[in-house]
Amino acid sequence: SVFQCAIDGPAASGKSSCAAAVARTLGFAYLDSGALFRCVTLKHLRRGTESTDWHDFTAATDLRLTALPPLTGTTETGPVRPRVFMDGEDVTAAIRTPAVNSHVSAIAAIPDVRTALLAKKRALGGGIDGTLPVPGGYAGVVMDGRDIGSTVFPHAQLKVYLTAAARVRAERRVREAGGDLDLIEQELVKRDALDMARAVSPLRKADDAVELDTSAMAQDEVVATIVGWVRD
Numbered sequence: 001s002v003f004q005c006a007i008d009g010p011a012a013s014g015k016s017s018c019a020a021a022v023a024r025t026l027g028f029a030y031l032d033s034g035a036l037f038r039c040v041t042l043k044h045l046r047r048g049t050e051s052t053d054w055h056d057f058t059a060a061t062d063l064r065l066t067a068l069p070p071l072t073g074t075t076e077t078g079p080v081r082p083r084v085f086m087d088g089e090d091v092t093a094a095i096r097t098p099a100v101n102s103h104v105s106a107i108a109a110i111p112d113v114r115t116a117l118l119a120k121k122r123a124l125g126g127g128i129d130g131t132l133p134v135p136g137g138y139a140g141v142v143m144d145g146r147d148i149g150s151t152v153f154p155h156a157q158l159k160v161y162l163t164a165a166a167r168v169r170a171e172r173r174v175r176e177a178g179g180d181l182d183l184i185e186q187e188l189v190k191r192d193a194l195d196m197a198r199a200v201s202p203l204r205k206a207d208d209a210v211e212l213d214t215s216a217m218a219q220d221e222v223v224a225t226i227v228g229w230v231r232d
């Protein structure tokens with residue numbers, strides 16, 4: 001069956017970049033579940049505010065993540081993030097704006113949105129327990145998000161809960177993309193509080209997840225640690 005690795009944690013904990021590097025090192029598929037919630041949020045913001053059947057709205061949205069090239073040797077060449085396509089449009093940049101950041105947690109708290117995306121997440125990652133084939137024929141998947149170990153892949157062979165101090169997370173985000181440190185820290189803390197407070201599959205460490213505090217770790221060390229756990 002398919003090896004499932006779940007990486008969960010708060011906003012800007014380094015999940016996406018570490019998960020992508022782990023997947024590329026192992027030749028697994030990398031699946032960014034946050035991107036799916038961001039797409040639904042973007043589509044909703046563009047369309048205005050009329051009421052919606054959220055399940056149909058979400059289920060009818062075509063969502064695709066491009067494959068990342070395998071990482072061999074030491075030279076980093078390929079993109080570290082997949083490109084994201086929503087209904088055929090490249091929305092890679094459009095899903096990472098401040099407007100999407102500030103609305104995504106509310107949209108992600110809608111039960112019908114979660115149910116519809118749960119089906120898509122499992123279809124991309126080998127089913128609930130890794131017994132279905134993964135598109136692209138990969139031997140394993142690394143999916144990052146908030147509820148992967150707790151809900152999406154409850155039987156995942158490896159569950160990692162990545163954390164880091166809020167200030168450290170904000171500093172990393174500013175180094176990557178610029179912006180005001182205090183404002184970014186506030187935004188992250190607020191989003192985490194909303195993600196932890198929602199009724200359906202809130203952000204939390206799964207009981208059988210291993211917690212890794214990356215506050216004082218370089219990304220290379222985090223990636224090597226997780227790759228080591230997969231190989232053990």
Ligand code: C5P
Nearest residue numbers: 033034035037104105108145146147195
């Ligand atoms: O990981 P990222 O910051 O892109 O996720 C954006 C938002 O999507 C999160 O703040 C959370 O509200 C939602 N999300 C979620 N469940 C996941 C992944 C993301 O609710 N598995």
